[in-house]
Amino acid sequence: MKEDARNRKGVMYEILKKEILTLVRRPGSDLDETQLAEEFSLSRTPLREVFRQLAGEGYVELRENRGARISDMSHTTLRDFFLAAPMIYGAVMRLAARNAKSAQIDDLKATQELFKDALHRGSNEDRALFNNRFHEITGDMADNIYLLPSFKRLLIDHARIGMTFYQPQDNQMAENLTAASAQHDAIIMAIEKRDEAAAAQLATDHWNLSRNQIELFVMPSQLDIPLGTSSIKAGRG
Amino acid sequence: MKEDARNRKGVMYEILKKEILTLVRRPGSDLDETQLAEEFSLSRTPLREVFRQLAGEGYVELRENRGARISDMSHTTLRDFFLAAPMIYGAVMRLAARNAKSAQIDDLKATQELFKDALHRGSNEDRALFNNRFHEITGDMADNIYLLPSFKRLLIDHARIGMTFYQPQDNQMAENLTAASAQHDAIIMAIEKRDEAAAAQLATDHWNLSRNQIELFVMPSQLDIPLGTSSIKAGRG
DNA sequence: AAAATACAATATGTATACAATAAAAATTTT
DNA sequence: AAAATTTTTATTGTATACATATTGTATTTT
Numbered sequence: 310m311k312e313d314a315r316n317r318k319g320v321m322y323e324i325l326k327k328e329i330l331t332l333v334r335r336p337g338s339d340l341d342e343t344q345l346a347e348e349f350s351l352s353r354t355p356l357r358e359v360f361r362q363l364a365g366e367g368y369v370e371l372r373e374n375r376g377a378r379i380s381d382m383s384h385t386t387l388r389d390f391f392l393a394a395p396m397i398y399g400a401v402m403r404l405a406a407r408n409a410k411s412a413q414i415d416d417l418k419a420t421q422e423l424f425k426d427a428l429h430r431g432s433n434e435d436r437a438l439f440n441n442r443f444h445e446i447t448g449d450m451a452d453n454i455y456l457l458p459s460f461k462r463l464l465i466d467h468a469r470i471g472m473t474f475y476q477p478q479d480n481q482m483a484e485n486l487t488a489a490s491a492q493h494d495a496i497i498m499a500i501e502k503r504d505e506a507a508a509a510q511l512a513t514d515h516w517n518l519s520r521n522q523i524e525l526f527v528m529p530s531q532l533d534i535p536l537g538t539s540s541i542k543a544g545r546g
Numbered sequence: 547m548k549e550d551a552r553n554r555k556g557v558m559y560e561i562l563k564k565e566i567l568t569l570v571r572r573p574g575s576d577l578d579e580t581q582l583a584e585e586f587s588l589s590r591t592p593l594r595e596v597f598r599q600l601a602g603e604g605y606v607e608l609r610e611n612r613g614a615r616i617s618d619m620s621h622t623t624l625r626d627f628f629l630a631a632p633m634i635y636g637a638v639m640r641l642a643a644r645n646a647k648s649a650q651i652d653d654l655k656a657t658q659e660l661f662k663d664a665l666h667r668g669s670n671e672d673r674a675l676f677n678n679r680f681h682e683i684t685g686d687m688a689d690n691i692y693l694l695p696s697f698k699r700l701l702i703d704h705a706r707i708g709m710t711f712y713q714p715q716d717n718q719m720a721e722n723l724t725a726a727s728a729q730h731d732a733i734i735m736a737i738e739k740r741d742e743a744a745a746a747q748l749a750t751d752h753w754n755l756s757r758n759q760i761e762l763f764v765m766p767s768q769l770d771i772p773l774g775t776s777s778i779k780a781g782r783g
Numbered sequence: 784a785a786a787a788t789a790c791a792a793t794a795t796g797t798a799t800a801c802a803a804t805a806a807a808a809a810t811t812t813t
Numbered sequence: 814a815a816a817a818t819t820t821t822t823a824t825t826g827t828a829t830a831c832a833t834a835t836t837g838t839a840t841t842t843t
Binding site (some may be wrong): 354357358361362364365366367388390392393394396397400410453454455456457458459460461462463466 | 591594597598599601602603604626627630631633634637641651690691692693694695696697698699700703
């Protein structure tokens with residue numbers, strides 16, 4: 310952690326973000342001002358400013374006179390997420406194909422390589438973080454300040470949902486990760502070709518894959534018990 | 547301004563928001579910490595926290611070591627706005643029709659009455675603020691945390707664009723305001739009937755009306771000069 | 784005189800002390 | 814002993830003093 314000694318505030322901001330995205334800090338858990346101030350060698354004043362910024366971006370929730378906590382994930386989270394994500398992300402991808410600058414495309418390719426590397430190494434944290442970065446870049450490419458706030462909010466929970474549901478336990482899950490990586494490659498190509506329709510379609514495909522992955526996780530082994538048991542699948546409706 | 551004497555921070559937050567929405571504070575203008583601290587009888591510490599919160603919501607922009615300023619409106623603002631608004635607002639309206647609680651519908655009706663009253667009185671500020679409140683309520687009705695960030699960001703500039711372009715100078719503009727009010731009534735009805743398709747269609751209609759209004763403003767009098775002059779309309783493409 | 788440097792003034796960022804509020808513990812009352 | 818009240822402790826919020834960075838002005842150098 311040889312970051313600039315003067316920029317402790319920015320360091321804390323980045324570390325907290327990463328810890329939230331990778332579920333090192335659990336949704337709903339409290340943030341202790343005094344303890345964090347100690348940990349990052351910062352006084353409470355700049356620390357509280359970081360809290361407010363993170364709150365504005367959706368990482369944490371602030372409660373008057375009662376401290377900050379990591380943004381919670383409720384039972385409606387998945388439903389709300391998959392309701393909004395395809396639309397927002399479809400729009401972002403379409404605009405990314407329209408507006409991407411070549412430097413951004415280079416950045417996207419480099420990030421995809423890091424993502425693949427994390428896949429090989431089997432590092433869940435890095436995979437989630439580079440995947441997050443990959444999508445953030447597409448957001449920047451789209452270059453529309455009105456879409457970005459929701460898109461970034463989606464990416465936070467996308468990472469956290471991914472950390473929860475993408476723990477390759479069986480063959481099918483591992484294959485899905487490979488498929489996701491292939492989709493990234495296809496996304497890069499569509500953007501490079503300025504093929505808006507293809508980009509928008511790939512966004513949809515990407516979410517469908519996510520949804521399938523989650524269903525695999527929620528319904529793991531198919532116990533094959535014929536009658537009288539409540540189905541987990543039904544419980545999600 | 548008989549707000550709670552202890553809650554000066556919240557008062558400042560609300561006042562700044564209103565002043566930004568109504569263009570009392572111009573886009574791009576600086577916020578002086580010392581002066582505002584004086585004005586609201588607050589020390590710089592809580593003041594800066596409010597800045598960061600407003601920045602998170604898109605009202606102001608923070609620049610390191612260089613103070614805060616009101617979020618700017620650039621030449622691409624209108625284009626970006628009308629690109630994103632119909633989609634986001636269409637989705638919000640559809641969900642509002644699906645999920646609205648009856649207390650929220652009552653709130654919406656009450657706000658619409660205040661909006662109409664402001665129209666009659668000819669108060670541009672109140673019209674913009676109650677229109678803003680009207681749409682905020684539809685956002686709450688939609689009840690999807692992933693759509694809200696972009697929706698709220700849109701509403702900020704919707705209010706500011708409205709303050710710029712809805713200054714009834716001629717008959718056509720005044721008629722458009724009446725039409726907007728009628729659309730609000732229709733929106734309330736669609737939501738109350740849980741007619742999602744109608745609600746989504748009204749969202750589209752509402753933006754088309756806005757776009758027409760802006761064209762009226764940008765091309766005011768039709769000077770009728772035949773040749774050799776550059777068209778303002780072309781300049782916007 | 785123009786450019787570059789050094790200095791002064793202003794504004795922003797951080798630390799700390801104190802005040803207000805909420806939570807926990809101990810005491811009193813029933 | 815259970816409930817209610819008071820007291821204590823911990824945590825959050827605010828003010829102020831100080832440190833650092835930026836901007837504008839004056840001085841020096843070419």
